[in-house]
Amino acid sequence: MSEQTPTPPEQGTALRRGWTTGACATAATKAAFTALMSGHFPDPVQVTLPKNRTPAFSLAVQEQGDGTAMAGIIKDAGDDPDVTHGALIRAKVRLGAPGSGVTFAAGEGVGMVTRAGLPIPAGEPAINPSPRAMIQQAVGEIAAQFNVPGDVEVEISVPRGAEIAIETLNPRLGIVGGLSILGTTGVVIPFSCSAWIHSIQRGIDVARAAGLPHVAGSTGRTSEKAVQAHHGLPEEALIDMGDFIGGMLKYLRTHPVPRITVAGGMAKITKLSQGFMDVHSRRGQADLGQLADLAATAGADETCQERIRQSNTVAEAFDHARAADVPIGDAVARAALHFALHLIDPQQSQLEILVFDRSGHLVGEATSAP
Template sequence: MSEAGTEPDGKNLRRGWTTGTCAAASAKAACAALLTGSFPDPVEVGLPGGQRPAFALAEEKLGADFARAAIVKDAGDDPDVTHGALISSTVRRGRPGSGITFKAGAGVGTVTRPGLPLGVGEPSINPVPRQMIAAAISEVAGGETDFEVEVSVADGERIAEKTLNGRLGILGGISILGTTGIVIPFSCAAWIHSIWRGIDVSRAEGLTHVAGSTGMTSEKAVQQRHKLPDVALLDMGDFVGGMLKYLKTHPVPRVTIAGGVAKMTKLAQGMLDLHSKRGLADLDGLAKVATETGASAELAERIRGANTVSHAFQMAAEDGFALGPAIAALAWQTAAKVLDTPDMALEILIFDRQGKFVAEAPFTPSDHAAPSDPGPSPPLNRRT
């Protein structure tokens, strides 16, 4: 079951349901069958916001001392890697006084690193889904609360390879997630929360340096440059502002922002959300920076007429002029205004599409005015 949502641009997109909602609904159906011998189908479950969707069961099995129900997850129009996954809950009676306990079945990960909302050794069933499961069970069990709930996801270990779970130290499968119970297509909040969890794990591991990258190419380049472990790498994407604001209150001594020339130009021009929907880089502004740092008037005019930022950088390089240092310095200034603390040194690294180093603004305490005055950009070897 899904419901329609509307994006700001007016395009209708179907909303879907989180893995937490599916686990809660399947647990409720299984618990009802364990107590009564009959599976409710469809099964209704309450969400944190008060909604009460109903779900058809894909599988049901009643044994001598357990009941199992499964639901196929519908993520709506979101490109969620768990869309179509079979999520099942097996419910057994627990020890008297044990309350509701949780177990990771096949395809659900186990936490192996500190820093997450769950302790090491716990099944990766997040706090809100646990609350939803407990509430769903209480609807059919009343005052009886001693149950073991084992959540499984068919093929979950393979699906988890497409997520950040391995980097976060969640091994053996996916996580059971959700804070509202609803999947909003292309949700920025979900991505930003994953960045925050990456910072939490890095801090818990005692790391002193993290790197947020706009994409895979810059991530590989910054990891090689600084010899960073995987856990220090933050899949920042376009959300540099979301990463920096969280780091301001959850500090790490050294922070690197790495990206390509186009994204870093947008950061240099004051944008903290680098998605194309939020705006494009200003080529007139880029030409102005070039002029102020020593480019010829003729080159500046060609930059204004460039097809893309990458094209502008290419034309500058062909003219023997390096745009990168000035852009790195300006990007540093934008990011440093968010951190603004002497306890965190900030670095900007710019790479091209092949991962080749272009420019840097070196590590400098982020409460300083700027890492250095970029001045005129250094010349490159001109083509002859």
């Protein structure tokens, strides 16, 4: 997962959907269990996903021996810029103890959960509930077909998964050693950024489970480092919200913590002050006319206001305000706070807005009443 939200193609361009790691793991498991029972791998292998989707997957690898069978599928994320696109998702199955049902193991490149607050308890492989349910359903279908118990150990592995996981938020969430197997519906919708939203929510869950009284969401690396230094926060309190300020705050409305900080650069917090909940550039640019009007409330004269209106960027507008000794950063933070308070429960959480420049220096702040 990168620091910036990926930019989609031009509007109107057809985008191809893909398949989640969970869907690929399900198909690989079904193929491997079928081979374990029959000696033959179905290729392609068809699976049933939520919403009655029944895609078929071609096998990239297959192997059988010593009471096990393994099948692997190359993940196709469609047109989504998913870090796991092209990864090999493998499932190795073996019969389990009578009455054990379907049990899960983490192979190469699949992480282990080490912290509370995630949907899977600590000590378990990072295979989320929805993929587990899909895999259990697939095992049940094959067990019924061959009239055998569905007592199977399923080991999921992703070669290079540990390396790929460095690009995700897994290490911060306490998922060590590799990737998570994700996917609620089995389908990847291009540029829905569902994995990022999922990481934001899980980060909040981990912070709450740890009893942290304060979390800080940041729009990028500079603001994250700056807010961590400003408040002396532990890593578990840092939420990489990217451009999804609204998404983070709405989740905190129903999963509150006592204190919330939103930290970001001048342009993104200016957009928040103007009612943007997703502050990516594709959602529009900050209105410099509105910014000039806001500067007027902070004491900017007509000359300064006109310079702000004629600026090429928000950063240039801030430079004009600073040259005129106008505290525009504080004005932007107050306006952003006024808007953002509608997204949380102010009875449950105190909200703070911090504005940092490109060097990580604090240039504006505002805090709600405790």
